Amino acid sequence: MANFKLVLAIFDDEQPLLAAARRLKEKHIKVKDVFSPFPIHGIDGLIGVPRTRLAICAFIYGATGMSLALLMMWYMMLHDWQINIGGKPNFALYQNLPAFIPVTFESTVLCAAHLMFWTYAFRSKLLPGVVAATPDPRVTDNKFAMQVWATDQTEGEIQTILKETGASEIR
Amino acid sequence: MKYTVTKNNKMIAIIMMAVGVLAIAYGFMTNPNRQWANLLVDNFYFMAIALCGTFFVAVQYMAQAGWSAVVKRVPEAMGQFLPVSAVVMFIIFIFHGHDLYHWTHKELFDPASPEYDKIIAGKAGYLNTPFFLIRMVLCFGLWILFTRMFRKESIAEDLDSSFKHFDKSITLAAAFLVIFAVSSSTSAWDFLMSIDTHWFSTMFGWYTFAGLFVSGMSVTILLILYLKNKGYMQEVNENHLHDVGKFLFGFSIFWTYLWFCQFMLIWYANLPEEVYYFQERWEHGYKTLFILNFFINFIMPFLVLMARDTKRNKKFLFVGAAIVFCGHWLDVFLMVMPGTVKAEWGIGIIEIGTFLGFLGLFIWIVFHSLAKANVVPKHHPMLNESLRHHI
Numbered sequence: 001m002a003n004f005k006l007v008l009a010i011f012d013d014e015q016p017l018l019a020a021a022r023r024l025k026e027k028h029i030k031v032k033d034v035f036s037p038f039p040i041h042g043i044d045g046l047i048g049v050p051r052t053r054l055a056i057c058a059f060i061y062g063a064t065g066m067s068l069a070l071l072m073m074w075y076m077m078l079h080d081w082q083i084n085i086g087g088k089p090n091f092a093l094y095q096n097l098p099a100f101i102p103v104t105f106e107s108t109v110l111c112a113a114h115l116m117f118w119t120y121a122f123r124s125k126l127l128p129g130v131v132a133a134t135p136d137p138r139v140t141d142n143k144f145a146m147q148v149w150a151t152d153q154t155e156g157e158i159q160t161i162l163k164e165t166g167a168s169e170i171r
Numbered sequence: 172m173k174y175t176v177t178k179n180n181k182m183i184a185i186i187m188m189a190v191g192v193l194a195i196a197y198g199f200m201t202n203p204n205r206q207w208a209n210l211l212v213d214n215f216y217f218m219a220i221a222l223c224g225t226f227f228v229a230v231q232y233m234a235q236a237g238w239s240a241v242v243k244r245v246p247e248a249m250g251q252f253l254p255v256s257a258v259v260m261f262i263i264f265i266f267h268g269h270d271l272y273h274w275t276h277k278e279l280f281d282p283a284s285p286e287y288d289k290i291i292a293g294k295a296g297y298l299n300t301p302f303f304l305i306r307m308v309l310c311f312g313l314w315i316l317f318t319r320m321f322r323k324e325s326i327a328e329d330l331d332s333s334f335k336h337f338d339k340s341i342t343l344a345a346a347f348l349v350i351f352a353v354s355s356s357t358s359a360w361d362f363l364m365s366i367d368t369h370w371f372s373t374m375f376g377w378y379t380f381a382g383l384f385v386s387g388m389s390v391t392i393l394l395i396l397y398l399k400n401k402g403y404m405q406e407v408n409e410n411h412l413h414d415v416g417k418f419l420f421g422f423s424i425f426w427t428y429l430w431f432c433q434f435m436l437i438w439y440a441n442l443p444e445e446v447y448y449f450q451e452r453w454e455h456g457y458k459t460l461f462i463l464n465f466f467i468n469f470i471m472p473f474l475v476l477m478a479r480d481t482k483r484n485k486k487f488l489f490v491g492a493a494i495v496f497c498g499h500w501l502d503v504f505l506m507v508m509p510g511t512v513k514a515e516w517g518i519g520i521i522e523i524g525t526f527l528g529f530l531g532l533f534i535w536i537v538f539h540s541l542a543k544a545n546v547v548p549k550h551h552p553m554l555n556e557s558l559r560h561h562i
Contacts, residue, residue, distance in 0.1 A: 041561070055479070086441065098435045 004149050006032060007158055008135050009167035011144040014040045016166035020146065021046040023161050029154060032147040035139035057119050058112050065111025069104045174403055174541045184535040191528010198521035207267040208511040209522055213529040214263065215362055216386065216503045218256035219379075220533070223387020224249030225318045226351055232321075232337075232344035237556035238414050241406045241547050245394045247325060249387065250318040251540040252533055257311035260362070264307065271511050273368045274298040290444075291368050298365055306361055310354045317347040325548060332550035355380050363503075366510035370448045374433040379506075381426035385468075386499035388419045392492040394537070396485055403546045409483040410560045416482030419492060420472060427469040451509040455516065464505055467498035500526065 011017040014036065021043060024031055031047040034040070043049075074093050077083060077100075088096060121127055139145045146167075150158050162170050198206030224246035231239045269275050278286040280295050291298070320343050328336040356376030364375045372378075392415050398404045437445045452461045471494045481487035508516045548554060 086439070088439070098431075098438055101431065101435065 004151060007148045007150045008171045009146045009162040010169040012168050014144055017144045017146055020162055020165035030149045032149055035134055035145040058116050061115040062108045062112040065108040066104055069107030073100050172546055174546050176538045176542050180538050184531045187527045187531025190524050191531060194521055194524020205512050205515050206521060208507055209525050211263050212504050212507045213525050214256050214259045216500050217529050217533050219383035220387045220390050221249050221252035222314060223383050228321050229344040229347045232340045233348055237553040238560040240551045240553040240557035242395055242411055244546055244548060245391050247322055248537045248540040252536050253315050253318055272365055274365060306357055310358050313350050326544050329545055329549040337552050363506045367448055372433055374429055378429040378433055381422060381429050382499050382502050385422040385426050385495055389492040389495040392488060396489050406547050406558055410562050412488055413482045413562060416476055416488050420476040423472040455514040457509055460505060464501050
C-alpha cells in the first residue's frame, strides 16, 4: 500500500484550475477537493463529485411533514375533540380534506426546507462551533485551492501538471 | 435549416381536418347545442395554446433570457394560429352566442319583464353585446398584431445581423405583456366565466392563465420533440429540454394551486351564489371528470416530471407533455360544458372528432409557418449563450 499524501495547489483564477483538473483527470489522478470563493461551472464532473442526494432527502422530509400535519389535524379535529366548524362534515378525514390542505402544504414545505437546510449544513460541516475545513483562509476571498492525493510515484508528475497549468503556490 | 412540411404531415393534417369537418357536420345534425359548446371548448383551447406561444416569446425577450434562443421559433409559429381562432370565435358568438351566453338575453335587463334578473342587470355595464364585441376585436386585434410584429422582427433578424431587431422586440415585449396581463383576464371572463353569468371568481383570470401557459408549454415540448426526432433542431439538447420541462412541471403545480384555491374557498364558505358553480360540476355525471381533472393535471405530471432525470429524458418528457395536453383540454371542457349544455354532455364522436379537426388545422398552420423561417434563428444576440446552455 502506497503512502498517500496531500498536495495543495493555490490558483489565482478558476480557468487554470479547471485546466489542471482536466489534465489530472486524464492521468486518473484523484483530486480530493476544490475550494473556491464562488461555484465553478463544470468542476463537479472533473473532480468526480457524485450527484447530490439532497433531492431524495427533500422528498422524504416533505412526506414526513405531510404525514405529521395530517396526523396532528386528525388527532386534534377528528379524534380527540371533534369540532363542528361551519357545518362541515367532521367525522372522516377524506371528507374534510380540502380544509386540511393548506396546513398540510405549509407543514410539508416547512419540514422539507428546514430539514434540508440542516442536512446540507451537517454534510458540509457548517454547523455552529465547527472549525472550517478550508486549507487556506484566502479561498474565502480571491484564491482557488485544489487538494490532490499523491503517492511517491505520482508526486513529481502532479507537481509538473500543477506548475504547467499555472498554480501560483504548491505545498 | 428550414423545416420542410412532408407529405405525411400534410396528409395527417388533412385527414384530421376531414374527420373534424365530418364530426362537426354530424354534431350539427344530431345535437347543435352540444356542437356549438364543443366548438367553443376546442377553439378556446387552441386559442390559449397559440396565445401562449406569443406570450412565451414576449417573456423571453423581456427577461432577456439566454437559454431559449434556440427554441423560440416553435412558440413563434404556434402564435400564427391566432387569426383562425379569432374567426371561429366570432362565428361562435355571432351565430350561437345567444344560447351559449345567458347574459345576451335582452329581457334580463328590462325591469318590466318577468325575466328581469337584478344581479345580471347589475353587470350590464360590462356584460353587454357591443362592449363584448369591442373587447373581442381589441383582444384578438392586439394579440395578432403583436404576434406579427414579433415574427417580422425575428425573421428580419435572420437576414441582417443588426441588434436593432432585438432591441425593438424588447420594447414590443414590454408593451405586449401589459396588454396580455389585462386581456388574458378579460378574455377568460368573457369567453368562459360569463357562461355562468351569476357566478364570479377573482381567481378565474389567473386560473385560466395558468391553464393557458401549461397547455402551451406542453405543445411547445411536443413540437420540439417531434422536430428533434425528424433531425431538425439538433442544437436543442437535454439542457434546453430540462428547462421547458421545468416550466411544464412548475406551472402544473401553479395551476393546481389556483384550481384548489378557487375550489377550497368556495367549498369552505359554502355561499349558495358561489357554490352552485361547483354543484353544476358535481352533478349530471361530471363528478368523475371533475376529480379526474385534478389527477390528470396535477398528480400525473407531478409524478412523471418530478425527478431531474425524467425532465432530461425525451420519452418521459413526451409522456408528461402528452398527459398535460389532453388533461387541459378536459379542464376547458369542464369550464364550458356544465354551464352550457348541462346534462346533455358527452365525450363521443363529436367531441373527439372536433378536437382532431382543430388539431389538424393547428398542425397545418404551425408546420407551414415553421417552414417559412429557419427552425433555429440565425443572428439572435443570445444564440451563442443558448448553444452553450448547460445546467
